[in-house]
Amino acid sequence: MIFGSHLEGMVENLETRHTRQPGGSGSASQTSSARNFPALKSAKQYYEPHRYCRQIHLTLAGRLNFEEDQFEAYAYIVVKAMSEGANQVNFDAREMGIHDVQCARVSAFDINNPYAIESLPFKQVDFDYDDSVLNLKFEEALRQGQLVVAKIHYTVTKPNAGLYFVHKKKNSDAAYDCIWTQGQDTDSPFWFPCQDDPRMKITVLQRLSFPASWKGLGNGQCLSDVVDGGWRTQEWILRHPHAPYLVAFACGEFHEHKVAWRGRDVSVLVPQKFHETSVALAQDTAKMMEFYSNYWGYEYPWSKYGQAFVADFLYGGMENTTATFNTDNVIGPQEFMIGSESRNFLVMHELAHQWFGDTVTCETWSEGWLNEGFATHSEVLWEEHCNGKSSGIFYLKENFQEGYLEESRTYQRPIVFNQFEFVSEIFDAHLYDKGALVLNHLRDTIGEDAFRRAVGHYLTKHQFSPVSTQDLIRAIEESTGFNARKFFDTFVFKAGHIELEAEIRKIESVPNGLEVTLNQKQVKTDDRDVCEFQIKVFVQYEDGTGEERLLQVTKADEKIILAAKYPVTFAILDPNCSIVGSLKQKISQDWAKAVLATSKCTGPLSYFKYIAARSLVDGFVSQDVKDLVLGWLKGEQLWRARASAYQMIADTNPDLAAEILTSSVERHALARASWISSVSKSSLREKNEWLGQLKEIASQPGEPLNVRDAALMGIVDLLRRTPALRVNEHRQALSAWAWTLARGTTHLGIVEAAAIRLIGELVQPSDVVQLQELVEQHLMPFRVRNAALKAVATASARFPELRCETRPLLQQYADRRQPVRLIAALPDAWIESQDGVLGAAFESYIHRKNYGLLSMLIPRARRSQDKFLKKLSPSAVSERFSELAELKEKTGKLEKELEALKELVKKSAGSSVAGSVAISPG
Template sequence: MYRSAILSLLATLLLAVSCNTTRPTVDPVQTTPAPVEEPAITETRDLDTMTVTPEANGTITEEEMEGTPEPTETRVAPRAIAFTRVNDLMHTKLEISFDWEQEMVIGKATLRLRPIFKPATEVTLDAKNFEFKSITSASGEPLEYSYGEDKQQVTIQLDKVYTRGKEFTVVIDYTAIPHDAGGAGEAITSDKGLFFINPRGEEGDKPRQIWTQGETENNSRWFPTIDKPNERTTQEIYVTVEDEYKTLSNGTLVSSTPAGDGMRTDYWKMDIPHAPYLFALIVGDFEIVEDEPWKGKPVNYYMEPKYADHAKAIFPHTREMLTFFSNLTGVEYPWPKYSQVVVRDYVSGAMENTTAVIFGEYMNGTARDLIDVDQNEKVVAHEMFHHWFGDYVTCESWSQLTLNEGFANYSEYLWMEKKYGQDAADYHLINEWQGYFGSVRNGEPHELIWYDYDDKEQMFDAHSYNKGGSVLHMLRSYVGDEAFFSSLNNYLEQNKLSAVEIDELRMAFEDTTGEDLSWFFEQWFHKAGHPQLSITTDYADGSVSLTVEQTQATDYNVPAVFRLPVDIAVYTNGTPEIHSVVIDQREQTFTFPVAAKPDVVIFDPTHQLLAEYDYEKSPEELAAQYRYAPAFLDRYSAVGRLSMLEGNDTLREEILTAALQDTFYAIRGTALQSLEAPTPVQLDLIREIARNDNHSQVRVTAIMLLTEAVDEQLPEIAAAAMEAQPYTVVAAGLQAMVATDADAAARAAEQLEAIDNASISGALAALYSETGALEKLPYLEQRLATTDGYEAISLYTAYQALLAKGASAQQTSGVAILKDLALDQSQSPWRRLAATKAISDLRNDLSTRVEEATEDADLNKLIMEMGNSLETIKATETNAELKSIYQQF
């Protein structure tokens, strides 16, 4: 499952969103270049962690404990409880139809099971909120059953005793009305299991759809099963729908048969067993776009008709990834097909249903919309890699979720590395670190293998995802590429089509490498937190010393001492000498001989270590770091920190000028954002970037800089931008044109209104808000319900700023629109946040006017109504992170 962008980023935006009215500078989803906001001469790294002890046996000596803080809290963690399996669910046959009006599933389930070990006289199935018409044996004999008042599980008495290995069948005729049970979490905002979208056709032109979301244990809201991750079953689904709709499910479409009265029955079959939470069923008006088969296996995309021509841009590089991941793991993609679909009002980011991946509508767009947007391919990679790690080999309990999500998270790094190179992969990695560190700063650290969570939905967080992927990256760095990927192959082959826990991954690595890796798995998977390091260097008498102190607090099961194998690069006259050391004490000093005073010392030059560290460097050292250290993070942080140093203008000019010509776009973008008074040489470089940079966001940043300065070449640059392909560049061109030719900008704006693109809408909203074009309120209101992500914050902010200039009736109507969006839990979290913030900002603006002006009864009434609306929104909101932000309003 892919956590939606807001879920990984909101933790770092809690204050920024409430205070800023412009788009934040750090936008890892849209890959907007961002400055490194660090103290001027203190290098700060944020890394994922668990704990490592200095000895393989997990002991710490008294000397090492000297000066170590006492733990303030110790968790008493019960052993993870995997579901105790009594009966093995071997096969599931479903016959399904729907009552759209009542949002009801009409089903018949034929389940074939057998006792695992002990003789069985009954079987208990998960079946949530069902009405049973009958439950019988395979021969049709009625079976007695009991169904609890909470309607969660049904216990069926079998017709006789079945001993180990003897199969039995139960046939269940039922109806189900899926509904929320209050068990949703941050990654999955509703636990209905099966969703009817616009079922009665009451929501305008929104398409009617049915789709499922089974993870964690919600598929048992629409069919009876043993709804646990350590269960595995083959399946058949016969689904009867109106002829106008297409269906998608796991496995192969065997047949489509007329069912009379304009209906059709599709028969889907999956011969390879997989977990019940991976069952999927999608119904809707889709156009099926067939790609070339991959090694004889169908690859297709279920598209809303308007996006059918853009399928390969929405789901980029799908076939190439199938080949890449097959080769990388040494296990050829094992499933019979690969299908992908975008649905409306999805309750998560994306879901790896076996062979039938579902995505939220944030993926949709035209090929032109998606220029330079790498989010889509990361999500495609994430869900595809699950077909090895999650679907083929499945975590046995939700405590072990990182065995699914950590690998899927790391697939994004692997793909970026393969497709775009080391810099792109490392830039992605630091954004993952930011997500993890932000979550820890706003919460509590916990173990990756987390046995004492309060609710299984808590597992879908930046630990299981971001930290899990980062820990795998460290493991790869430690054992080396050949051993890492050989171990993954070993793990997959040994555990295929089964459920696993973390020790099986450890043993696969130990079997492959011959090394006892219990120290690594103990500190990173079974302990919490990450190292926090204070680093200093000194040079004297022909040697350089580096001192490392571990400063992390030891509460929440965070180790006092992590064992950290790491390299140290000492650069002298531009040439590095690499020293490999092991940090295994609370404080250690390493000394290396050098021929002369080093230019700079780089700690962890490959930047694989998941840790935070403070490391003071002089401007000269930072300049040398940019000149000589090849890693992206060294260049990136040197540029960001040099720009904030006072004095040393010559060094700053040299490095920023070089950075404007860096080969990687994020560093060019950082340099642009770091400039205060460009030199003539830098100004020429900015103009060249504004005209021709191959990354649209960098080009936009350059155009905006020139717009703010009203550069003499701006008219020509603005005109060229208006003809560009990326809409983001066109939007920047419009803003530049406003500064040079307002009439031409107004004419261009009229033409741009026909374009359905968030960047264009945002630029138009800013223009109309600034000029007070109240007649454009209806245009902006049309865009409110379709704009998402950061663009929603910008659009809604501009909308409320324009509302503030309007009449009382316009304001009242606009607030009602915003309130409806904020209260609608089917809207994306970004829209709900943007709408709530817009109401709060408008209330603050109008309240200031009341204080400064004469009494206005209508205005006072509206202000009071907005206050009441905010309280209602706070009480209605289900997303925990949004509720936290809303306390600021």
């Protein structure tokens, strides 16, 4: 799963690629306990319950009735008594219709003969069910180790979570019918009874029926596929145990393509409209399986691997064992695919989970980084494998490092942490991005070979079992001898990160001497005033050779003297960008120029050139430096290096950016978006000319969609920096042009959504009606609806007199569960609106019943509520107080009427008074 990681933004919202703030250190203090986490201060620490009887197998036999949004099934659950005298077992079962519960005792269970349990002599048992937990009571207490099979007949109708029936063009813009499940983190009990606990691993047999013309995908191997009348029944078996949140099934109007890899089927189910993408998808997946198996020395452990790209998926992807479900938003036509790399990294991320998460599974959700940190880190490994070390460094820097540091400015917590309002609250950039940074730093510290050996040992030792961070620490020590305890105390079990300022310079007192000055700037706390860690320095010699030296840092401020082997050309600290935190390093102009001028280096030269350029462009820039930087950009082959450099130069020196970034035109689709964004943020003199170029790019159907999106957002940046472009004649012409684009039909509504964001920047009262209509059109792509929602909120802020029109729209979705992505966008829209009355909508949003993705949104909304209150103008605050006073008055009136009603009841005991008292509607 990727919700909360950098991939969430990559998959769901192109805008984040252009609007992320420049990197840097977080300002929060570093503590072993959390700062500003969890969002609900009264949230308790969470511990998994006692399990005196544990599930070991699930057989699920049922029919998916698409017309009625209903699933009727029999669940056969084999449980094992863990202690003497156990006389009951609990299963999580949410909002089910329980028809019948029976039990039978069995002497043994064999996964190779799973059908035997279905013909046992079952007997009725007493049970209690409160719509949440199903409690079965045995007639006789169990002996330790004894097995019991529970047979539960139940129906799920129009489920609120866990099982999703997607009807084409009914409640969304979905273009085809499909059904899919989603268990993580705690939603499996909405579609089958189980002990919903990642420790409670089970083998699984699924025998499910669905419409005959559809394709299906389940866990494990497909044993049979039979069509009878209007129904297709497939049987899937998973013979190795896995966590219950990974039990999954999907079916729908899909095209299927298969390839073979090491004797296993690798299948892909995609929407029929994009059937041509399935061949490359399957082939690329097989290459990733080969790479990842070889990297760890641990072959893909399951019998097959399948992926379904489904409509209206809640997340980017979900790593169900052998049956990953991904959003279909990552596939599309050529003009989309050429400007999006989300598909490849999503596929790699979810595939990596088949090792980390599915084979070895976090034993508690507080240890979830063992799943997500490794899966996230796999993206860097794949990028390095395909495009080299420097490219992997830039991917890590722009995604993991920036993603984590951005979140750290809001809150900091230990990676392993069990205090939260909902489990999903810890699925954040700490879990994903910082987790990946920690693993990358570990790799850099102990070396690539030792890292691979240690993790391979960890996988082999704990395969098909739940794991903790301590298991990983022990595996590292057992296989390498490296004592990892201090390392994990520093980066995993304590909050915060390193904020380092450094300088390397030559010294004459030592032959070929180097002086490294290191100053830690993170805020000191009672439990720790300094981070102890290792960091590398790369030294390039004049003879063309180079080496990495490992430094041990033990003080907040220290100087380390190095004696190099030969005369030094330059030296770079943290050459692999592995530090968990931020680093500002100062290098001399001579060294920086030498880096930009050289073509010979044994290290990741593209990254070194980026560091050198960053050092040179901060401040006054001479002509020779301009020439060096421009020469590098024109000759740099790595598009990630160019894209990062464009953004860095625009953020650091807007005047220089205006001069050198306009000297050439970037053509690579992915770097081109960054170039457009960076030029738009620079100190341009000919703004009207650039505006014309942006309009031409945005209007050009032949441009990749991400580039057209970037051009429209570039216009927004330009408008914010140039008030003259917002005067009436410019505004009216731009708005009319944007409305023309907004009525288009590009893939996923990418261009239309960007055009509406531009309209929002220019919004006038006359736009509001059209914007409201877009928000309420459920067949519109979610990007379009969300952009229109934000534009309505902007109108509310700029034109308070319109709030009688904007407020109902901004309020009406506050207590709904669908459409999820529109609901997710509400808190930001409320903040944008500056409408104090919407404080009540926040309360409704936060306190509604929690389902699925909503559990992730509620803690986010609590944080947004603080921003909402801070952003309110004095008049809005006054309006909010007036609203509260009015509510208080109404409440007092109702309380008085209630007391009057009670008195009437007392006086008229036994008689009807229902029609004798008029209650004000309040």
